Amino acid sequence: xxxxxxxAQQALTQDQLLEFDTFGNVSLIHITDIHAQLKPIYFRExxxxxxxxxxxxxxxxxxxxxxxxxxxxxxxxxSQYALTYDDFSxxxxxxxxxxxxxxxxxxxxxxxxARPDALLLxxxxxxxxxxxxxxxxxxxxxxxxNALRPDAMTFHWEFTLGSDRVREIVEGLPFAxxxxxxxxxxxxxxAELFEPYRFFERGGVRIAVIGQAFPYMPIANPGWMxxxxxxxxxxxxxxxxxEEVRAQGAELVVLLSHNGxxxxxxxxAQVKGIDVILSGHTHDALPEPVLVGETIIVxxxxxxxxxxxxxxxxxDGRMMGFRHRLIPVFSDVIAPDPEIAALIDExxxxxxxxxxxxxxxxxxxxxxxxxxxxxxxDLICDALMSERDAEIAMSPGVRWGPSxxxxxxxxxxxxxxxxxxxxxxxxxxEMTGEYLKIVLEDVGDNIFNPDPYxxxxxxxxxxxxxxxxxxxxxxxxxxxxDMTLLRSGEAIDPARSYTVAGWASVNEGTxxxxxxxxxxxxxxxQKTVSIPxxxxxxxxxx
Amino acid sequence: GAAALAxxxxxLRARAATVDDLIAEFTGGADVAEGGVELDAPEIAENxxxxxxxxGAEGASAIMVLAAGNPTPPVATFNFGPLSGASRAKTRIRLxxxxxVIAVAxxxxxxxxxxxxxxxxxxxxxxx
Amino acid sequence: MxxxxxxxxxxxxKAAAGEVITIxxxxxxxxxxxxxxxxxxxxxxxxxxxxxxxxxxxxxxxxVTLEPAISTNPYFEFEAVVPEAGEFKFTWHDDDGAVYExxxxxxxx
Ligand SMILES: [Mn+2]
Ligand SMILES: [Mn+2]
Numbered sequence: 001x002x003x004x005x006x007x008a009q010q011a012l013t014q015d016q017l018l019e020f021d022t023f024g025n026v027s028l029i030h031i032t033d034i035h036a037q038l039k040p041i042y043f044r045e046x047x048x049x050x051x052x053x054x055x056x057x058x059x060x061x062x063x064x065x066x067x068x069x070x071x072x073x074x075x076x077x078x079s080q081y082a083l084t085y086d087d088f089s090x091x092x093x094x095x096x097x098x099x100x101x102x103x104x105x106x107x108x109x110x111x112x113x114a115r116p117d118a119l120l121l122x123x124x125x126x127x128x129x130x131x132x133x134x135x136x137x138x139x140x141x142x143x144x145x146n147a148l149r150p151d152a153m154t155f156h157w158e159f160t161l162g163s164d165r166v167r168e169i170v171e172g173l174p175f176a177x178x179x180x181x182x183x184x185x186x187x188x189x190x191a192e193l194f195e196p197y198r199f200f201e202r203g204g205v206r207i208a209v210i211g212q213a214f215p216y217m218p219i220a221n222p223g224w225m226x227x228x229x230x231x232x233x234x235x236x237x238x239x240x241x242x243e244e245v246r247a248q249g250a251e252l253v254v255l256l257s258h259n260g261x262x263x264x265x266x267x268x269a270q271v272k273g274i275d276v277i278l279s280g281h282t283h284d285a286l287p288e289p290v291l292v293g294e295t296i297i298v299x300x301x302x303x304x305x306x307x308x309x310x311x312x313x314x315x316d317g318r319m320m321g322f323r324h325r326l327i328p329v330f331s332d333v334i335a336p337d338p339e340i341a342a343l344i345d346e347x348x349x350x351x352x353x354x355x356x357x358x359x360x361x362x363x364x365x366x367x368x369x370x371x372x373x374x375x376x377x378d379l380i381c382d383a384l385m386s387e388r389d390a391e392i393a394m395s396p397g398v399r400w401g402p403s404x405x406x407x408x409x410x411x412x413x414x415x416x417x418x419x420x421x422x423x424x425x426x427x428x429x430e431m432t433g434e435y436l437k438i439v440l441e442d443v444g445d446n447i448f449n450p451d452p453y454x455x456x457x458x459x460x461x462x463x464x465x466x467x468x469x470x471x472x473x474x475x476x477x478x479x480x481x482d483m484t485l486l487r488s489g490e491a492i493d494p495a496r497s498y499t500v501a502g503w504a505s506v507n508e509g510t511x512x513x514x515x516x517x518x519x520x521x522x523x524x525x526q527k528t529v530s531i532p533x534x535x536x537x538x539x540x541x542x
Numbered sequence: 543g544a545a546a547l548a549x550x551x552x553x554l555r556a557r558a559a560t561v562d563d564l565i566a567e568f569t570g571g572a573d574v575a576e577g578g579v580e581l582d583a584p585e586i587a588e589n590x591x592x593x594x595x596x597x598g599a600e601g602a603s604a605i606m607v608l609a610a611g612n613p614t615p616p617v618a619t620f621n622f623g624p625l626s627g628a629s630r631a632k633t634r635i636r637l638x639x640x641x642x643v644i645a646v647a648x649x650x651x652x653x654x655x656x657x658x659x660x661x662x663x664x665x666x667x668x669x670x
Numbered sequence: 671m672x673x674x675x676x677x678x679x680x681x682x683x684k685a686a687a688g689e690v691i692t693i694x695x696x697x698x699x700x701x702x703x704x705x706x707x708x709x710x711x712x713x714x715x716x717x718x719x720x721x722x723x724x725x726x727x728x729x730x731x732x733x734v735t736l737e738p739a740i741s742t743n744p745y746f747e748f749e750a751v752v753p754e755a756g757e758f759k760f761t762w763h764d765d766d767g768a769v770y771e772x773x774x775x776x777x778x779x
Contacts, residue, residue, distance in 0.1 A: 616737040623730025627690035627749030634741040
C-alpha cells in the first residue's frame with residue numbers, strides 16, 4: 001500500500017550509488033559468493049538469522065527493523081529493500097533486480113577510474129550455482145570473472161567441481177588462487193596448487209593478501225570429490241603466515257576469507273596482525289565494517305548484489321584509517337558494461353532456450369535465505385515428497401538461491417538457481433525416528449554451537465512432512481523436541497522407520513533422479529505454486 | 543542440512559572400565575596427574591575415518607593414546623628411543639563418533655600424566 | 671599377504687651433526703579393523719600393521735604399537751636426532767607376519 005512513497009524514493013542515480021570520496025593510498029574492491037549469478041536477480045535477505053553465545057544479538061544476527069534501526073535505515077528506502085527482508089515483494093517491484101556481473105563491472109570500472117591500481121578480490125563460491133555454470137563446469141564464470149581482472153580469489157563450492165576440474169581451471173587462472181588452509185591430505189603440507197598469500201605493491205604500499213578457503217569443505221560438501229585436500233581453520237598456521245609476510249615487509253595484511261562471519265570474528269581475536277578481513281560464506285551484507293581489536297571485518301553480501309569498496313590510509317607500515325562503502329548494485333540504475341554484457345550473453349547463448357523455458361508460475365514469494373525453511377525449500381520438500389512418494393523430505397540449508405516474486409513465471413533457470421550442484425541426486429531411503437532426531441541434532445549443533453569454530457556449514461536442514469521444536473540455547477542432543485509426522489499429526493516414534501526423500505547427500509554413490517528434474521516435474525503438475533507460511537518449526541531461545 | 547545417508551554417528555557409550563584398565567596396565571597402577579602432556583586434534587573431524595592427532599610430552603619415554611568412545615579404545619603407544627628428537631609424534635586415527643581422545647604419558651622421572659580432547663564427528667552435509 | 675603394500679618416507683638428504691630433523695612416513699595398507707562385516711554378514715578378519723620401528727645406525731628412534739583404530743595407510747610424523755652420517759631403517763610389521771622395510775641414508779652437511 002505504499003506505492004506512492006516508493007515512487008518518490010525511486011530517484012536513485014548511478015552517480016549517487018558510486019559516490020565515494022577517495023581516501024588514503026590503497027583501495028580494495030571485494031565481491032564474494034556470486035554463486036554464478038551472471039544476470040540481475042531478486043534476493044531476499046534473511047528474516048531469521050539467530051546468533052548464539054557471544055554473538056546473540058550482534059551483527060550479522062540482526063534482521064528487519066532491528067537492522068534498520070542499528071544503521072539508521074529509513075523504512076521503504078532502497079537500503080531497506082537491499083539489506084532487509086520485510087515488505088520485500090512490494091519493494092522489489094519498485095526498485096527492481098539487483099546485481100548482474102555487467103553492472104558489477106561498471107562499479108569496478110568506476111572505482112578503477114578513481115584509483116587505477118585498486119585490488120579486486122573475489123571471496124569464492126563463484127563457480128557454482130546456475131544452469132550455465134553446471135553445464136560448463138564453471139567455465140562461464142571463469143570467462144566472465146577473468147574479464148573483470150581480479151587480483152586473487154579463494155574457494156568453497158568450487159571444489160564440488162571435483163579436484164581434477166579445479167586443478168585444470170586454477171592452473172590457467174591469470175590471478176592468485178589463495179588458501180593458507182588448503183593442505184595436501186596425504187603429507188599434511190600446504191597444497192602446491194594454492195599459494196597461502198601473495199604480495200602486491202599498490203599506492204607505494206606493500207600489501208600481503210592471505211587466502212582462507214572454507215574450513216569445513218569435506219564435512220559440508222562431499223569430501224570424496226576432492227580427496228587430495230584437507231582444509232580446517234588452522235589459525236596457528238594463519239598466525240605464522242601473518243608473521244611471515246610482516247617479516248617480508250608487508251605494511252598491510254588483508255585476509256581474503258571464506259570462513260563465515262562469526263568464524264572471522266573469532267579468528268580476528270585469535271590471530272594478531274591482520275588489518276582487514278574480507279569475509280565471505282555466510283552471505284551477510286553489512287553497511288559498516290565490524291571492528292575486532294585493530295582488525296576491520298567487511299561483509300559484502302552475495303549473488304552479485306553488492307560490491308564493497310574499502311579505501312585505506314597506510315603509512316609507516318600501519319593502517320592509519322579507512323573509508324568504506326557497501327555499494328548496492330541496483331540493476332535498473334547502474335548501466336551494464338557493454339563489453340561484459342556481451343560476454344555474458346555469449347556464455348548463455350548456447351543454452352538460451354533451456355534457460356528461458358517456463359515451467360509454471362508462483363503465487364507466493366519464493367525465497368530461501370534464513371536459518372529455517374524458506375518457501376523455496378518448502379516447495380522443494382513438497383516436490384520430493386510427492387514425486388518420490390515419501391513421508392518426510394530433507395533439503396540442505398544452503399544460503400544461496402535467489403528469490404522469485406508473487407506472480408512471476410518459474411523458468412528452468414530459476415529452478416537451477418536454487419538446486420544446481422554436482423551431487424544433486426534425489427535419494428529415497430528409510431530412516432528411523434531415532435536417526436531423524438540424530439540428524440536434526442547434528443545439523444542444529446553445526447549452526448547453533450556457541451563456539452563459532454564449531455559452526456561448520458550452512459543453515460538448518462529444511463524438512464517437509466515433519467514438525468519439530470528447537471531450543472537453540474541447549475547443547476547437542478537436547479535442542480530438538482516434539483517431532484511430529486505432519487501427515488498423521490502423530491509424534492515421531494524413535495523405533496519406527498519412515499520413508500525419507502532428500503538430495504545433496506555427501507555420500508559417494510547416492511542414487512536417484514536429479515533434484516532439478518524432480519522439482520520441474522512437480523511444478524509442471526501444479527502449474528501455479530502457492531506456498532503457505534511454514535508453521536512446522538517452533539523456535540525457542542532466540 | 544545433513545540429509546546424508548552417512549553411517550550413524552551415534553555417540554557410543556564410553557567404556558570407562560576398559561579405559562581405566564588400559565591406563566592401569568600402562569602405568570602399573572601408579573597415580574596419573576592431569577595435564578603435562580599435549581594432545582592436538584581438530585575440533586571437528588573432516589572425516590571420522592582419518593582424524594589427525596599429535597601427542598607430545600617433554601622427555602616422555604612413552605605415550606599411549608586411547609579413544610574412549612570406540613568399540614575398542616586402544617589406538618597406539620609411542621615408545622621414544624634414545625635418538626628421538628622430541629617425545630612428540632603425529633598420526634591419523636579412526637573415531638566411531640564424537641568422543642574424548644585420551645593421551646597418557648610416562649614422563650622422564652617415571653611419573654605419569656594424562657590429558658584428553660573432545661573431537662566432534664559430524665554427519666555433515668550443508669554449505670553456504 | 672596384504673596386497674599393494676608400499677612404504678613411502680620423507681627424510682632430508684642432509685643434516686648437521688646433532689641436528690633434529692622431521693621425518694614423515696606413509697604405508698599403503700587397508701588396516702582391516704576386524705570389526706567390519708562383508709555383504710554376507712560374516713566378520714572380515716583383522717589384518718593390520720601392528721608395529722612400526724625406526725632405527726638409526728642400529729639405535730632406536732621410535733617404536734610404535736598400532737591398534738585397529740589407526741587409519742588406513744598409516745601415517746607417522748616424528749623427530750629424530752642425527753648424530754652422524756648413516757642410515758635410517760624403517761620397519762613395518764604386518765599381522766600376517768610380513769615385514770616391510772625401507773632405508774634412507776643421510777649425509778652430514
Ligand atoms: Mn556462498
Ligand atoms: Mn560458502
